[in-house]
Amino acid sequence: MPIKIHRWLLVCGVGALLPVSSVLADAPNAGESRGATLCTKIPVPCEAVIAHRGASFMAPESTAPAYRLARELGADYLELDLQRTKDGQLVAIHDNTLGRNTNVAEVFPARAEAPVSAFTLAELKQLDAGSWFNAAYPERARDAYAGLPILTLDEVIDIAEGGRHRPGLYIETKVPDQFPGIEQDLREALASRGWLGEPESPAASERDRVSVADGPARVMMQTFSRASLAALEEAMPEVPRVLLLWVGEGSIEPAPSQPQGDEESLADYYARQTVASPEAYGQWLDFAKAHGAIGIGPSTIQTEHDGAFSRQFSYMELAESWMVGMAHDDGLLVHPYTVDSPADFARYQQRGVDGFFTNRPAALLEFLGQTPADPQQLLDRLGY
Ligand code: G3P
């Protein structure tokens, strides 16, 4: 039996048809809380493969080819960062401004530094969200990436629903303080697409493909913001939630450290940041539990960053063994971000994490013992 089926059946066998609240009420004690035991009690795939901004190593982040490739590879979840346009449309884009990965400076030079919320959807749709990738990564460039548009939430849902595999959605409320009420907007948007409420068909009947979208954890919510976690709890109490972790102002209390040096990389600076104490870390777990979260999303340090692996996503170490153990003892799953290399998959797997946010779902699936299709061939087949 392929591992993909096994992983999902583990979920189906115990918790798939139970409301999240009921499985949380049966949260394990410390003696039975490790690794696979916990993920069978909470209806989320064990060893979850969460495609961070899509398969964003191979295609421009948060665009159609990135999400279509992730779906075709067999990722469990399509990850997206949710923001809201000036005219109230929900869109998938990570940065709060548009300069890094669009041509906003050419199209709207007077507003090149303006936040996403200052643009209407029609204006955002004029931007090219793909050419930056070709310039940054010529070895992975494709002509078809030039001119790719920013996607709406609806368009990401269309992609999730548009193939043989049925991945779930793992949605982050990005800079939620800038978007009051976005949690309610999201609830309405998901409900209108039939992504809330009881699944129509039990996931256990799906035996030859990813079927997360047919299970009770088809949508996962994530946020760095305590306020947004509470708002998500109010807006969608039935939807599983994960609290993302960071160290610094507004997040976990840091231990004292020196400022970033003039010659020091941001990754090296982040790597020096540590939590003030286990109690400081535990306070965030307590908050997560108090607001019904089923897990945490800690940052990680990427140790393998030569050649194809970048340090763009190397932050502070918040998934040490004792941290993972503390979360599991609290009945919380651990989905670290953002892990891309086999060496780092192995290191965190040994610590017992329950899945990964990854820009390279093909590499993670391979690491987990599957044989995903070649991403380049899939992109060809998808018409890119
Ligand atoms: O959502 C997990 C991870 O994506 C959080 O970091 O900045 O990539 O959204 P970021």
Ligand code: CA
């Ligand atoms: Ca994110």
